[in-house]
Amino acid sequence: MNARSFAAVAAPALALAVALSGCSRGAHVVPVRANGGAPSAQRVRVGFTMHWPDRAQSARLRRPSFVSPSTASVVVEVNADAQPAGPVTFANAPPGGGTSTIAIDAPPGADVFVISLYDQPQTAGETSAAGNELGRVRVAQTIVANATNTLSATVIGTVAAIRIGPLPNQPNVLPVAGANPAAYELVGRDPATFAVAPLDADGNAIVQPDAPPAITLAANPRANGILAVTPVAGTTDRFTAQALAANATTYPTSLAATATDANGNLATSSTVVDVTSAVYVAYANGGAPAIARFDPHGTPLPLPAGAFAGLANPVALAYDADDRAIFVADGSLGKVLAYDENGGALASYAPPAVAGANGVAYDPHNGNVYATGSAGVTVFAPNGGPPLGGAPATFAATSAQGIAFVASSPTAALNELVVGNASATPRLAFFTEKGRNAGGAPLSAAPIALAYAAPVSVNQSPQTKAQIYVTNANGVAAYDAFGSNVSSAADTGAPFGIAVDPNAGPPLVAERSANTLTAYLLDLGATDPTRSFTTPAALGLTQPQGVCFVF
Numbered sequence: 001m002n003a004r005s006f007a008a009v010a011a012p013a014l015a016l017a018v019a020l021s022g023c024s025r026g027a028h029v030v031p032v033r034a035n036g037g038a039p040s041a042q043r044v045r046v047g048f049t050m051h052w053p054d055r056a057q058s059a060r061l062r063r064p065s066f067v068s069p070s071t072a073s074v075v076v077e078v079n080a081d082a083q084p085a086g087p088v089t090f091a092n093a094p095p096g097g098g099t100s101t102i103a104i105d106a107p108p109g110a111d112v113f114v115i116s117l118y119d120q121p122q123t124a125g126e127t128s129a130a131g132n133e134l135g136r137v138r139v140a141q142t143i144v145a146n147a148t149n150t151l152s153a154t155v156i157g158t159v160a161a162i163r164i165g166p167l168p169n170q171p172n173v174l175p176v177a178g179a180n181p182a183a184y185e186l187v188g189r190d191p192a193t194f195a196v197a198p199l200d201a202d203g204n205a206i207v208q209p210d211a212p213p214a215i216t217l218a219a220n221p222r223a224n225g226i227l228a229v230t231p232v233a234g235t236t237d238r239f240t241a242q243a244l245a246a247n248a249t250t251y252p253t254s255l256a257a258t259a260t261d262a263n264g265n266l267a268t269s270s271t272v273v274d275v276t277s278a279v280y281v282a283y284a285n286g287g288a289p290a291i292a293r294f295d296p297h298g299t300p301l302p303l304p305a306g307a308f309a310g311l312a313n314p315v316a317l318a319y320d321a322d323d324r325a326i327f328v329a330d331g332s333l334g335k336v337l338a339y340d341e342n343g344g345a346l347a348s349y350a351p352p353a354v355a356g357a358n359g360v361a362y363d364p365h366n367g368n369v370y371a372t373g374s375a376g377v378t379v380f381a382p383n384g385g386p387p388l389g390g391a392p393a394t395f396a397a398t399s400a401q402g403i404a405f406v407a408s409s410p411t412a413a414l415n416e417l418v419v420g421n422a423s424a425t426p427r428l429a430f431f432t433e434k435g436r437n438a439g440g441a442p443l444s445a446a447p448i449a450l451a452y453a454a455p456v457s458v459n460q461s462p463q464t465k466a467q468i469y470v471t472n473a474n475g476v477a478a479y480d481a482f483g484s485n486v487s488s489a490a491d492t493g494a495p496f497g498i499a500v501d502p503n504a505g506p507p508l509v510a511e512r513s514a515n516t517l518t519a520y521l522l523d524l525g526a527t528d529p530t531r532s533f534t535t536p537a538a539l540g541l542t543q544p545q546g547v548c549f550v551f
Contacts, residue, residue, distance in 0.1 A: 042108055042145065043106065044105070044106055044107070044108055044144075044145050045104070046103070046104050046105075046106055046143065046149050047102070047103060047104070048103075048151075049100075050091060050100050050101070050102060051098075052093045052094060052097040052098055052100065053067050053068070053071060053097050054096060067155060068119075068134040068135065068204045069204055070134060070202035071093060071118070072092060072093050072118060072119050072120050072121050073091065073117070073118045073120065073122045073129075073130075073131070074090065074091055074102070074115065074116070074117055075089070075116045075117075075118065076089045076090070076104055076113060076114070076115050078104065078106050078107075078112075078113060079106075079107075079111055079112055080114050086106065086111075087104070087105050089102055089103070090102075092121040106143045107143065108143050108145040109142065110140065111140070111141055111142070111143050112138060112139070112140050112141075113138070113140075113141060113153070114136065114137070115136065115155055116129065116133055116135070117133070117134040117135040117136070118130065118131040118132065118133060118134060119131045119132045119134055119201065132201035133201070134157070134158060134202070135155035135156055135157045135158050135200070136155065136158060136263060137155045137156050137263075154210055154211065156208070156261050156262045156263050157198070157206035157208050157213070157261060158200060158201070158261060158263065159199070159200070159259045159260065159261040160199060160200055160265075160267055161198075161199040161200075161201075161267050161269065162196060162198055162257045162259050162268065162269035163197040163205070163269070164195075164196055164217070164257050165182065165194065165195060165197075165271070166192055166193065166194050166195075167192075167193045167195060167238075170192050171295075171301055172186060172187040172188055172190050172192055172301075173185070173186060173187070173192045173273075174295055176274075179272070181271065183252075183271065183272035183274070184272065184273045184274070185274050185275075185276045185295075185296065186243055186274065186276065187276055187296065187301070188243070188277065188278045188341070188551055189243045189244070189324075189551060190242070191240045191241065191242040192242070193232060193239070193240055194217065194238070194240075194255065194273070195237055195238050195239075196215050196217050196257045196259070197237065198213040198267065199267075206261070211262045213259040213260055213261045213262075214258075214259070214260045215236060215257065215259050216257065217239040217255055217256070217257045218255070219253065219255060220253065220254040220255065220256050220270060222249065223253035225245060226243065226244060226246075226249075226275060227241060227242070227243055227244065227255075227275060228241070228242050228243075228244050229241050229242075230242075241255060241273055243275040246321075246502035246503050247274065247503045247504060248502065248503070248504055249504065250504065252272045253274050253275050254270050254272045254273060255271050255273050256268070256269070257270070274503075275503055276296050276503045276551075277502065277503055277505065277549035277550055278296075278301060278341075278549070278550045278551070279293070279295070279296060279298075279499075279508065279547065279548075279549060279550075280292070280294075280326060280548050281293075281294065281510060281517060281535070281546070282311075282314035282315070282316075282317055282328065282544070282547070283542060283543055283544050283545065284314075284543035284545055285542055285543055286542060286543065289314050290308065290541055291307070291308040291314060291328070292535075292539055292541055293550075294533070296505070296531055297530065297531060297533065298517065298533025300536060300539060303343045304343065304344075307339075307342060307343025307344070308328070308339055309345065310337065311328065311330060311333075311337070312330055312332035313330055313331045313333070314328045314329070314546050315329055315330070315331045315357070315359075315496075315497075315545050316328070316357070316358060316359045316360050316402070316449060316545070317360070317497070317546040317547060317548035318361050318548055319548045319549065320369070320382055321362075321502075321551060322382075323382045324340065324341055325338050325339070325340065325349075326338070326339045326341065326548065326550065327360045327371075328360070329357040329358060329359060329360040329371055331356060331357050331358055333357075334353055334373070335353055335357065336360055336371045336378075338384065341550055349382075349383055349384045350383065350384035352380045354371045354373040354375075355373050355375050356374030357372070357373045358372055358400070358401055359371065359372035359401065359402040359403040359419075359420070359449060359450065360403065362405065363405045363415075363417070363433060364405070365405075366389045366391060366415075366433050367388045368380065368381060368388055368389070368391050368433070369381070370403055370417055371403070372397065372400040372401060372419055372420075373400065374400075375394065376394060376395060376396045377395050377396075377397050377400060377417070377431070377435065378393065378394050379391045379392060379393055379395070379435075390434065391434050391435070395434075397431070398423060398429070399423040400420065400421070401419075401420040401421070401422035401446070401447050402447050402448060402449040402450040402470070403417060403418070403419050403420070404417070404418050404451055404452040405417060406418050406430075406467070406481055407454065408454070408455060408481070409455065409467070409480070409481035410456075410465075410481070414481060415433060416430050416431060416432060416433070416438055417430070417431045418430050418450060418483070420448075420449075420450055421440075421443075422447055423446075425442070426444075426447060427441065427443055428443060428468070428470070428479065428483045430482075439482075439483070441482070441483025441484065441485075443472075444477065444485075444488070445472035445473065445475075446472060446473070447471070448470075448472055448495065448497075449470070449496060449497045449498045450468065450470050450471075451468075451469045451498040451499050452467060452469075452500065453466065453469065453500040454502075455467060462522060462525060464478070464486060464487070464523035465480040466478035466480065466487060466523055466524070467481045468480070468483070469498050469500065471491075471495040471496060471497070471498045471509060473494070474490060474491065474495075475488055475489050475491040475495060476491055476495055476498065476507070476509055477489075478523070486523070487523055491511065492514075493511030493513055493514030493516055495509050495510070495511055496510045496511070496545045496546075497509070497510040497546040497547040498510070498547065499548045499549050500549070501549045502549060503551060505519075506520055506521060506522060506528050506531060507519070507524075508520075508531065508547060508549075510546065512543050513543075515534060515535045515541075515543070515544060516532070516533070516534045516535070516544075517547065519532045
């Protein structure tokens with residue numbers, strides 16, 4: 001194709017009105033023909049009026065009929081694919097925007113005009129366009145000699161990048177501090193809405209209702225089964241993301257987007273949206289008990305007025321992810337109460353009596369709830385009725401204090417219960433789901449509460465065999481899935497309850513006297529300050545006891 005140079009030309013003989021909208025991408029090389037090349041037999045000098053945007057104007061203030069605020073020049077090609085090609089004309093934006101008129105030579109008859117916008121000014125005689133292409137459109141028009149020719153064109157914004165972000169005022173979406181590019185945590189299983197904005201090469205959102213870019217948003221393949229994405233009805237750029245299951249992998253979940261403009265230009269992008277859990281903490285609070293809800297970093301997530309009514313001394317919490325129910329072992333009432341995630345009492349639930357209740361755990365394998373108390377272990381269905389699957393209603397466990405469900409070791413499924421023995425010779429006691437003795441192991445101190453963690457994967461850090469965590473009056477101890485000692489950490493804050501985030505999170509300890517929730521690394525080698533927090537004074541709550549993660 002022959003080289004063609006750009007010519008800047010002056011006032012028109014006829015008016016050629018062009019309405020432009022859109023935005024955006026990389027440098028577009030325009031084939032050029034030298035001035036003075038073979039002219040066509042007849043040319044009509046037509047006018048092209050360009051309405052320039054104010055380059056300082058915010059994209060939020062632009063109407064859809066405006067071009068990208070970064071537009072610095074417009075290039076018009078006439079019959080670019082013909083032999084020989086027609087002339088190339090350009091105009092540069094005046095400072096502050098406004099209107100300018102460009103003269104174009106076009107032969108009478110069927111013509112094709114290619115209108116392109118760039119973010120840099122052009123220079124007469126150059127052989128390719130300067131700057132990034134922000135938009136382009138091909139328009140076929142029949143030009144009539146000795147008549148006013150009007151051309152209406154909407155420039156297609158050239159997609160160069162994509163921005164993914166949540167809509168504002170969604171308390172279950174947390175920005176990750178210091179992340180670049182932006183990343184988010186999605187707390188719990190409530191849905192959240194994300195917007196996808198196609199951008200031009202200069203980062204301006206493409207606003208184009210008549211021919212918008214085609215947008216998709218989906219969970220990253222690694223997040224299949226963990227995160228679901230659905231379009232919001234009646235929109236083209238909004239999607240709902242909702243967690244389906246805990247993320248037990250070592251990789252954060254993410255969303256992947258594509259945007260394709262009407263000229264076929266494609267951009268892709270992804271954003272970390274990692275599923276995580278809310279933290280529920282039961283406070284003794286000097287005889288005025290309450291349960292509060294927090295995000296993983298300690299920011300309160302408000303509960304409805306009257307939430308978790310009827311408590312006397314909540315000492316342990318457990319979450320049933322299958323029924324989305326929170327079970328509360330109340331030592332003073334001698335019962336296990338049940339609530340939904342907003343603290344509403346479950347209407348169909350009949351609270352079973354558990355004398356001296358001090359621990360509670362949910363077994364997702366057989367669907368039963370197990371609670372420890374002064375009489376041993378009580379077993380019941382999630383509605384408070386008789387236990388499922390032939391499990392006994394009670395079974396003996398000496399000096400039972402705290403309980404956890406142990407799903408597996410690194411090599412095999414276990415589906416056992418581990419119960420703390422707070423006698424003069426403290427132990428961990430293991431039981432089958434039907435209450436049969438499955439062995440035990442000694443403890444160095446009387447237990448208060450127990451928690452289970454899934455086995456650490458080969459890619460997880462720190463590497464540890466720890467899966468069972470036990471609090472005592474002076475610290476926290478970690479054991480493997482069979483009760484062998486792994487590590488321990490001293491804790492002077494009066495440790496009480498303990499829980500492990502199912503989203504591959506750290507063990508979290510409720511420190512009763514310190515009024516603090518302290519997160520530890522999986523091997524107890526150090527605390528995790530990013531997920532440790534002191535109870536906010538504004539809540540007026542003290543003496544944290546039970547704790548659980550709700551997902």
